[in-house]
Structures are given as C-alpha cells and as structure tokens.
Amino acid sequence: MSESKPIIHMSNLMMRYQTGKVALSGINMEIPQGSFVYLIGESGAGKSTLLKMMYGGLRPTSGQLEVQDMAIRGASERQIRELRQRTGIIFQGNRLLKPRTVFENVALPLRVQGWNAERLLPRVKKVLSFVGLEDRLWSYPETLSGGEQQRVAIARAMLSNPTLILADEPTGNLDDDTARHVLDLLMALNKLGTTVIMATHDLHLLTSHPGLVVQLHQGALVTGQKHEQS
Numbered sequence: 001m002s003e004s005k006p007i008i009h010m011s012n013l014m015m016r017y018q019t020g021k022v023a024l025s026g027i028n029m030e031i032p033q034g035s036f037v038y039l040i041g042e043s044g045a046g047k048s049t050l051l052k053m054m055y056g057g058l059r060p061t062s063g064q065l066e067v068q069d070m071a072i073r074g075a076s077e078r079q080i081r082e083l084r085q086r087t088g089i090i091f092q093g094n095r096l097l098k099p100r101t102v103f104e105n106v107a108l109p110l111r112v113q114g115w116n117a118e119r120l121l122p123r124v125k126k127v128l129s130f131v132g133l134e135d136r137l138w139s140y141p142e143t144l145s146g147g148e149q150q151r152v153a154i155a156r157a158m159l160s161n162p163t164l165i166l167a168d169e170p171t172g173n174l175d176d177d178t179a180r181h182v183l184d185l186l187m188a189l190n191k192l193g194t195t196v197i198m199a200t201h202d203l204h205l206l207t208s209h210p211g212l213v214v215q216l217h218q219g220a221l222v223t224g225q226k227h228e229q230s
Contacts, residue, residue, distance in 0.1 A: 011063055027050070035212050036209075037214055087164045096149055131151040136152075169199055183209050
C-alpha cells in the first residue's frame with residue numbers, strides 16, 4: 001500500500017473550535033489511493049470532524065490537509081465545490097429527502113450541476129441496479145427499510161463516479177446482516193478503484209472485511225494498520 005499514490009496527506013493537522021475545544025491535534029498520516037479505511041475511536045474522538053475536513057466542510061486551524069491534490073486550508077469556495085463533485089458523501093442517518101422519490105434523492109448531486117431528468121434517468125437506474133434497488137426508482141424513503149435507505153444513500157454517493165467516498169457511521173442504525181450487506185457494497189466500490197473512508201463503531205465488521213484501520217483517541221492519532229481478514 002505504501003507504493004500507492006496518497007489521495008490524502010495530513011501534516012501536523014489541527015482543528016480547534018471557537019469554543020477552545022481541540023477536536024484534532026497533530027495528525028500526521030497519508031492514505032494511499034484505492035484504500036479501504038476504517039476510521040475508529042470513541043465518541044468525541046474526532047472522526048466526524050476529520051471526515052468533514054476531508055470534503056471542506058471544516059477548515060484546519062493549522063497544519064496541512066491535502067485531499068486529491070487540493071490544500072483544504074487555503075482552497076477557494078469554487079475549489080471546494082469542485083472537490084465535492086469528485087467526492088461521494090454518506091452522512092450519518094443518510095439524510096434522504098423524505099418528500100422526494102428515490103430517483104430525486106439519488107439524482108441530486110448531478111441535478112445541482114445542471115443535468116436534466118432525461119440525461120439523469122439512465123445514470124440513476126445504473127447506480128440503483130448496483131445497490132439492488134432498481135425497482136424502487138419512484139418509491140419514497142418512508143416506504144423503504146433502514147437498510148434500503150442506506151443503499152439509496154450509497155447510490156447517491158456513487159452517482160458522479162467519485163474518486164473518494166466518505167461514509168460517517170453508515171451501518172450505525174442497522175442490524176448485523178444488513179450492516180454487512182451495506183459494507184459489501186462499499187467494498188465492491190473499493191474494488192472498482194474508489195477510495196473509501198468509513199467512520200464506524202461496529203468493530204466486529206472488521207473481522208470479515210479487511211481494510212486499513214485508523215484509530216483516533218481524544219483528537220490524536222493512535223494507530224494506522226492493515227487489518228487482514230480472519
């Protein structure tokens with residue numbers, strides 16, 4: 001993995017909120033392109049903060065964070081928008097728009113870029129087929145199970161063929177079997193070449209799905225190691 005080009009580089013990375021709380025302190029790490037990364041640590045360890053920084057939702061207080069060759073700290077708003085177009089984001093709780101159909105939810109990232117419905121339809125059908133929900137195109141989120149909603153969120157994240165997918169606790173509210181299925185989908189995307197970084201508390205999933213484990217504790221990096229399938 002060390003021979004792969006890093007898609008993310010961090011050097012003395014720090015994030016201090018205006019309240020004075022230090023969320024991240026002195027992070028030094030590189031994530032190779034094509035990796036599958038588990039971001040673990042206790043609640044408040046800094047996992048969500050780090051993910052937000054990776055798509056420009058937060059800017060570092062000091063240090064360096066480069067994502068897909070872009071320095072986040074000094075990037076313009078236009079550059080951040082361009083970065084997000086190359087990044088799929090799966091939020092905690094999936095953040096589907098309840099009054100909108102599955103098609104409308106999945107189409108959103110390209111809709112905001114100006115794509116019309118006629119152009120979007122075949123692309124949305126393709127990603128829904130990947131997650132096994134091609135028959136739910138015109139359904140509403142409230143008619144779907146929790147696992148199906150999370151699969152819609154994955155389809156939305158992969159719509160624009162992103163180089164990087166950031167997932168914040170995507171299996172947190174799911175039963176074990178459904179969580180493994182969601183993780184299978186993310187692993188399949190990784191095998192197609194997408195770098196996936198997933199914050200999780202579900203450490204038992206690591207035993208069946210190998211990846212690079214990055215652990216945070218109170219905002220500091222504890223370890224980064226490869227976890228092999230047992």
